[in-house]
Amino acid sequence: MSVNLSTLNDKHKSLLADLGYANLPGNWKEYTCIIKLLKASDRANLAEEFERHGLEYLTIVAYEDDNHRTGFCGIVFEDSYGARGFSIRGTEGLDDFLNDPIDMLDNIAASLFGASPQKIAGHKFYHKYKNEDGNNFLYAHSKGFNISLDIFIENYNEIQKVHGINGQPINIKKLRLDQIIALRLKVDAVIIDGDVVGLLGFPGYKVRYIKNIGEQGFFKPHDITSAAFDDDGYYIEIESLFPYVSNYLGQGAFVIIAAPVIDAIQSTLAPHSRYLSIFNGTAFGDIAIIPVAIGISAAAAIATLVVDLIETIKDFSTTISMGFKHIGSGIADIFKGIVSLNLAQILVGGVFKLIYGIVLVIWSPISLIINCIIDMINLLINIVMGIINGMSRIAEAAGGLVGQDWGWHFNVSPIPKIKPPSISLFENGGFPSTGQMFIAREAGPELVGMVDGCNAVVNNDQIVEAVKRGVYRAFMSALCENNSKIPAIARVFLDGKQIAIAQQV
Numbered sequence: 001m002s003v004n005l006s007t008l009n010d011k012h013k014s015l016l017a018d019l020g021y022a023n024l025p026g027n028w029k030e031y032t033c034i035i036k037l038l039k040a041s042d043r044a045n046l047a048e049e050f051e052r053h054g055l056e057y058l059t060i061v062a063y064e065d066d067n068h069r070t071g072f073c074g075i076v077f078e079d080s081y082g083a084r085g086f087s088i089r090g091t092e093g094l095d096d097f098l099n100d101p102i103d104m105l106d107n108i109a110a111s112l113f114g115a116s117p118q119k120i121a122g123h124k125f126y127h128k129y130k131n132e133d134g135n136n137f138l139y140a141h142s143k144g145f146n147i148s149l150d151i152f153i154e155n156y157n158e159i160q161k162v163h164g165i166n167g168q169p170i171n172i173k174k175l176r177l178d179q180i181i182a183l184r185l186k187v188d189a190v191i192i193d194g195d196v197v198g199l200l201g202f203p204g205y206k207v208r209y210i211k212n213i214g215e216q217g218f219f220k221p222h223d224i225t226s227a228a229f230d231d232d233g234y235y236i237e238i239e240s241l242f243p244y245v246s247n248y249l250g251q252g253a254f255v256i257i258a259a260p261v262i263d264a265i266q267s268t269l270a271p272h273s274r275y276l277s278i279f280n281g282t283a284f285g286d287i288a289i290i291p292v293a294i295g296i297s298a299a300a301a302i303a304t305l306v307v308d309l310i311e312t313i314k315d316f317s318t319t320i321s322m323g324f325k326h327i328g329s330g331i332a333d334i335f336k337g338i339v340s341l342n343l344a345q346i347l348v349g350g351v352f353k354l355i356y357g358i359v360l361v362i363w364s365p366i367s368l369i370i371n372c373i374i375d376m377i378n379l380l381i382n383i384v385m386g387i388i389n390g391m392s393r394i395a396e397a398a399g400g401l402v403g404q405d406w407g408w409h410f411n412v413s414p415i416p417k418i419k420p421p422s423i424s425l426f427e428n429g430g431f432p433s434t435g436q437m438f439i440a441r442e443a444g445p446e447l448v449g450m451v452d453g454c455n456a457v458v459n460n461d462q463i464v465e466a467v468k469r470g471v472y473r474a475f476m477s478a479l480c481e482n483n484s485k486i487p488a489i490a491r492v493f494l495d496g497k498q499i500a501i502a503q504q505v
Contacts, residue, residue, distance in 0.1 A: 002080035003057045005137045006160065011233035013163040013188075015049055016139040018224045019075055020087035022046060024063050031059045034077055053233070058085075062129045067092075069389070069409045071106055072121035072147075076129040083135040083160075086151075088122060090142025090167070105296045105303075107143050107168070110150075117293045122147040126155065134158035141165045141224050142197060149187070156182035163188045166222050169201035171266040180204045193238060194221025194248040199255040200262050211236040218250060297386025301379055308375040312417065316368040319420045323360030330354030360421060371417045378414040385412055 008016075019034070022043040035056045038047035050056055061076040061084060073089035091107055110116040130136050136159045138148040145167020152162050153175060167189070172180060187205040191198035193212040196219075211228040212221050220226060228236040330353030337346030388410060395406040 003055060004081060005079045005083045005085050009233040010190075010235045011053055011229050012055060013139055014165065014224060014227060014229075015046070015053060015055060016077075016085060016087055017141045017144070017163065017165050018046060018087075019077075020073060020089040020140060020144055021092075022075070023065065024060075024075070028060060028063055030061060031078070034058045034060055062125075064125055066121055068411070070117040070121045072118040072125070074122070074125045076125075081135075082131065082133075083137065084129065084131040085137045085139060086126060086129075086148070088125075088138070088140040088144035088147050090140065090144040105299050107146075109292050109296055110143070110146055110168075115292060117296065118143070119147050119150045122151055123154070126151045130155075130158065134160075136160060138162040139164075140167065142167055142222065145189070146170060149183070152187070153179040153182065156186060159186065161186055161188060163190075165190050165224055165227070166192055166195045166198045168197050169203035169205075172202065172204035173267055175204065190227070190235060192221050192227050194226070194251055196251045196254055196258075197222055200259055201266070202259070202263055208235060209238050211238050221248065221251070294387055294390035297390060298383055301382035301386060304382060305375060305379045308378065308414075308417075309372070312368065312371040312375060315371065315417075315420050316364055319360055319367065320364035322420070323357045323364060326353045326357030326360065328357075330357055363421075367418045367420075374415050374417050381412055381414070385410055 019038075022038055022041045024037045025040045028037050033056065035047040035050045035058075037060060038044060038050065050058075057080055058077045061078050063075050064073065066072045071092075075087045077085050077087070079085070106116045106118045110119055126136075134157065136155075138152060138159060138161070140148040140162075141164070145162075145164030146169075148162050148164060149167070149170040152159050153170070156179065164187070170183075172183075175183075183203075183205040188208075189198070189203060189205055190208045190210050192210045198207070212226050213228045230236055330350045333350030333353060334346050335350075337343065337350055389408070392408045395408065
C-alpha cells in the first residue's frame with residue numbers, strides 16, 4: 001500500500017498533527033518507518049492508530065527536539081511519492097504554567113510581537129528539510145499551528161496545505177494582501193467545540209467548527225483527541241453560536257473578554273511584528289529575536305521564583321505545624337505517664353516529643369529565611385543564564401552564515417534548599433521510605449518489619465488487631481479442614497510462649 005499526503009481524510013491529518021508530540025528514540029535513522037519509531041517511543045498507542053488508518057508506510061526524514069533550549073520540536077516525514085510533511089509540536093503543560101513556563105511564555109511573545117524563539121527555530125527547521133520541488137504539507141496543533149502559519153506566509157508558494165487544530169490565529173494585521181489570500185486558499189483550520197485557544201484572535205482564513213466527543217474541563221476540549229469523527233474519517237462539523245464564541249459557557253465568556261483585548265494589543269504592535277518578520281528564515285532572525293528571548297527567560301525565572309517561594313512557605317508551614325503537634329503530644333504523654341506512674345512513657349515518649357517539637361518550632365523560621373535567600377539567589381542565577389543564553393544568538397547568526405552551529409546553551413542546577421525534617425514518630429503506624437529516619441517505641445509497643453515488601457511500623461493497637469485477624473483466619477482454616485470428631489484448635493506463639501488460642505467448642 002502507498003500513502004499520498006494530498007488525498008488524506010481528516011482523521012489522517014489529525015493523527016499527523018498529533019505525531020509532533022511523540023518523543024522519538026534518539027537512535028532514529030533516516031527513512032525508517034514512522035510506526036517502528038513510534039512503537040519504541042512514549043506514544044506506542046499512536047503507532048496502533050497509524051496502522052489502523054493506513055499510515056504505516058510513512059518514513060521519517062528528520063526529528064529535532066530542542067525542548068531544553070527554545071521548546072521547539074518537529075518531525076519531518078515523507079509519503080510514497082516524495083512529498084514531505086511537517087508535524088510541529090504545540091504547547092506542553094498548558095494547565096501547569098508555573099512549573100513549565102517556557103512554552104506558554106513563548107506563546108505570549110508570539111501573540112504580542114509576532115515572533116518568538118520557537119518561530120525562529122521553526123523557520124530554520126522548515127528550510128533545512130523542505131522538499132525543494134514545493135511539495136510540502138504542514139500539520140500541527142495549538143502553538144504548533146501558529147508556528148506553521150508563520151512558516152507558511154513566508155513560503156506559501158512551496159507549501160501545498162496547512163492543517164491546524166485549535167491553534168491561535170496569526171496576527172493578520174502584520175500581513176500583506178498576498179499572504180492573506182494565500183491563507184484563505186491553503187489553510188484548513190478546525191476548532192473543536194469548547195476550545196479557547198483557537199478563538200484568541202481573528203483569523204484571516206476559513207475555520208471549521210467540530211463536534212466535541214464530550215470532554216469537559218476548561219482545557220480538555222483543547223486536546224486533539226476531543227474531536228468527533230464520522231465513520232468515513234471526517235470531522236463532524238457543527239454550527240457555532242456565532243463567530244469566535246464557543247458553545248461552552250465558561251470558555252465562551254473568556255473568549256468574549258480576551259479576544260478583543262488581544263486584537264487591540266496586536267493592532268498596536270503590528271509595526272513591530274512586521275519588522276521582526278522581515279528576518280524570519282534568515283541568519284539575522286537570531287539577532288532580531290534576542291530581546292524577546294531574554295524577556296522570556298526573565299519571565300520564566302520569575303515564574304520559577306513564585307513556585308520556589310510557594311514551596312518554601314509550604315515547607316515552613318509543615319515544619320512549624322509538626323513542631324506544635326509534637327509539643328502538644330509530648331505534654332499529653334507526660335501527664336499520662338504521671339497519672340499511670342509510667343516513667344518510661346514520661347522520659348522516652350513525652351520528654352522526647354516535647355524537646356523535638358520545641359526544636360522544630362525554633363528551626364522553622366530560621367529555615368524559612370535561609371530558603372528565601374536561596375530562592376532569590378537562584379532567581380539571579382536564572383536571569384544571568386537567560387541573558388548569556390540569549391546572547392548566544394549572535395554566535396548562531398554568525399555561524400549560520402557559514403553553515404556552522406556556533407550557539408550555546410548552559411544549564412545550571414539550582415542551589416538545593418533545606419527540606420523539612422524527615423524524622424517521624426509513626427504514632428499511627430506507616431511505611432517509612434528507604435533511608436528515612438524514624439523513632440519507634442517512644443510511647444509504647446510498636447512492631448518494625450516488612451509488609452508486602454515495604455518497611456513498616458505497626459503500633460500496639462495494630463499489632464493486636466493483626467494478631468486477632470491472624471488467629472481468626474487460622475482457626476477458620478483449621479475448622480474447614482477438620483474432618484474428625486476432635487475439636488479444631490489454633491494457637492499463636494511468640495518467642496516460644498503461647499499468646500493466643502482459638503478452640504472449637
